[in-house]
Amino acid sequence: MPVARTVTPDGDVILLVSGESTAARAAAHAQDDDLTAVIEITDVAPVSVPHRIRGRAWLAGWLTPVRGDDRGTCAALLAERHPVGELLGLGESLDAPHTGRPAWMMLRLEVGEITVDDLWGAEHVDPDDLAAAEPDPVSPHEAELLQHLHSAHGDRIGELCGLLGDRGARGMTAVPLALDRAGLRVRFTGGACGGSFDARFDFPEPVADICGLRRAMRTLFSAASH
Numbered sequence: 558m559p560v561a562r563t564v565t566p567d568g569d570v571i572l573l574v575s576g577e578s579t580a581a582r583a584a585a586h587a588q589d590d591d592l593t594a595v596i597e598i599t600d601v602a603p604v605s606v607p608h609r610i611r612g613r614a615w616l617a618g619w620l621t622p623v624r625g626d627d628r629g630t631c632a633a634l635l636a637e638r639h640p641v642g643e644l645l646g647l648g649e650s651l652d653a654p655h656t657g658r659p660a661w662m663m664l665r666l667e668v669g670e671i672t673v674d675d676l677w678g679a680e681h682v683d684p685d686d687l688a689a690a691e692p693d694p695v696s697p698h699e700a701e702l703l704q705h706l707h708s709a710h711g712d713r714i715g716e717l718c719g720l721l722g723d724r725g726a727r728g729m730t731a732v733p734l735a736l737d738r739a740g741l742r743v744r745f746t747g748g749a750c751g752g753s754f755d756a757r758f759d760f761p762e763p764v765a766d767i768c769g770l771r772r773a774m775r776t777l778f779s780a781a782s783h
Contacts, residue, residue: 570668571635574664607744611676613675615672693737699737707733717778738764739760740757741760742755760776
C-alpha cells in the first residue's frame with residue numbers, strides 16, 4: 558500500500574512506497590518501461606450503509622522509479638496533496654539500515670488504461686481526461702461532512718423524500734451516501750418493500766468552496782421542508 562499518491566499535470570500517478578515493498582524492488586530492477594502494473598482503488602462510503610462500496614477504479618500502465626530532477630517536483634506534489642511530515646525527506650536522503658535501499662521510494666505509473674465502476678455506472682476513461690480533471694473542492698471534506706449530516710441532521714436528510722414525488726421513499730431510512738460539488742446522493746432503505754434505492758439531489762449549480770456548499774445545502778433542505 559502506498560503511503561501517499563497524487564496525479565501530475567500530465568496524468569501520471571506518483572506513489573510513495575516503502576523501499577522494502579515488492580513494488581519498489583521490482584521497479585528498481587526494471588529496464589525502462591518494461592514493468593507493467595495495475596492500481597486498484599476502492600471507494601468505501603464513510604457512513605454505515607448497506608452495500609457500502611461506492612465504486613472501484615483500475616489504472617493500468619508502466620511503473621518506473623522517479624529519478625533525477627523529477628524527484629523534487631514529485632515530492633512537492635505529494636506534500637501538497639498528502640502532508641506526511643518527514644517521510645518525504647527520508648525518501649529523498651536516507652537509506653534503510655543494512656540494506657543500501659532507500660527507506661522510501663517514489664514511483665511513477667504512466668497510465669495507459671483506466672476503468673471505473675461506480676455509482677454512475679461502469680466505463681473506460683481516457684487517460685487524457687484524468688490529466689485534465691480538476692480536483693473536486695468538496696472531496697477533502699466529504700467524509701467528515703457525510704458523517705455530520707448522518708449523525709446530526711438525519712431528520713433533514715429524511716425530509717428529502719418529499720422531493721421524490723411518487724418514488725415511495727416515505728417510511729424508509731435515509732442515509733447520505735456521497736457528496737460532491739454537483740450534489741448529494743442519498744440511499745433509502747427499508748420501508749414496506751424492504752428494498753433500497755439511491756436518489757441524487759443536484760445543486761442549482763456546482764459549488765466552488767465550502768461556503769458555496771453550505772448555501773446549496775440550505776437551499777436543498779428548504780425546498781424539501783416546503
